[in-house]
């Protein structure tokens with residue numbers, strides 16, 4: 001793998017990666033699943049962005065939409081990366097815009113222009129001619145209109161996870177990126193975790209043999225009681241209350257898709273999904289006073305959703321989602337091949353021919369297969385923080401690709417396919433776990 005001055009080309013990354021108010025709209029669009037799956041014809045004004053390279057940027061000028069919890073954290077990383085300028089900040093809450101502006105000024109950059117006046121003021125940020133990239137860290141149903149607006153105004157879009165909530169939205173991202181020839185990357189930070197990048201290298205160097213199966217998930221207990229009144233910051237509950245499926249698939253699925261070389265020789269073919277009954281939230285609400293409306297409400301999402309994806313090469317992936325079950329945090333992160341199996345939480349390896357249990361001391365594997373980006377960036381990444389440093393590595397790598405005019409590690413097709421598990425799992429659950437086709441967002445270019 002080529003590495004010069006921390007510079008890892010897309011080819012090298014992939015070689016490691018691949019060798020070794022719209023809830024109602026979301027539900028409505030789910031019923032259009034099969035037609036969306038076949039409406040995959042590229043229009044004359046569209047061109048593939050699979051290997052999109054854009055002219056190198058000397059300095060990367062960023063506009064931010066959404067500086068709540070996640071946006072603030074991303075801003076902190078970007079303020080510590082060289083050759084990045086924060087030009088504009090937008091949020092519905094003026095105090096959040098001001099706080100972000102103060103943080104930028106404290107890092108000796110000129111004060112970014114603030115936009116805090118209404119739900120569509122982000123459009124003015126997208127119109128600016130001194131912004132190269134728009135970072136979007138807003139609620140799930142805002143991502144696509146904002147990213148589309150950014151790309152249509154000539155900006156690259158960096159969207160939080162999941163990138164889209166419906167199949168129509170997934171296609172809108174793909175079509176707009178292809179029309180505008182702009183990058184549209186989903187900020188899937190877990191693809192840049194130290195363990196995930198180690199496993200990527202193991203896989204790509206053939207240590208795990210021919211891959212046959214992966215398991216992943218987002219098992220993170222955090223949902224307490226539903227809010228008594230509807231405040232904007234409780235937006236996650238709007239979805240949890242109404243949609244039944246996997247609402248947050250990409251943290252687990254992104255890395256496993258990269259291990260399996262999805263869109264680099266394989267693709268998701270179809271999916272079946274099943275949700276357990278809902279008990280956790282209604283049990284919590286049962287403790288509320290008798291006249292509390294939350295006791296009578298129903299909560300759509302089952303306590304745990306399990307989806308199974310079959311790939312074109314016949315591999316299988318299990319993806320789980322639960323934010324209510326009392327259990328330790330896990331993204332599972334299991335990958336299995338003819339040469340062995342890796343499983344996380346805690347990290348462990350079992351190679352073919354080994355006897356006994358898992359190998360848990362992975363020091364020698366870190367030494368031999370640790371990813372060069374982590375070797376180069378560890379001190380800065382752990383100091384900057386953000387999920388153990390993975391956020392810094394992701395942002396650093398994104399900026400590097402833009403500055404060197406490299407293709408990105410994660411394409412708009414990845415964003416669309418990984419996010420499509422949201423609507424497809426909901427559709428499968430609603431149809432008694434019937435198989436649903438995963439659209440080929442690459443339009444035949446998945447063979448790599």
Ligand SMILES: NC(=O)c1ccc[n+]([C@@H]2O[C@H](COP(=O)([O-])OP(=O)(O)OC[C@H]3O[C@@H](n4cnc5c(N)ncnc54)[C@H](O)[C@@H]3O)[C@@H](O)[C@H]2O)c1
Nearest residue numbers: 066067068069070071090091092093119137138140160161
């Ligand atoms: N990758 C990760 O590890 C990670 C972690 C947390 C959250 N997220 C994602 O980040 C996104 C934001 O989550 P959060 O926890 O920061 O939520 P949040 O509620 O803390 O922040 C969202 C912000 O968006 C602003 N906003 C909403 N509509 C807007 C509009 N029309 N114009 C401008 N600003 C608007 C809100 O005022 C708020 O400040 C979500 O997509 C979430 O899934 C990702």
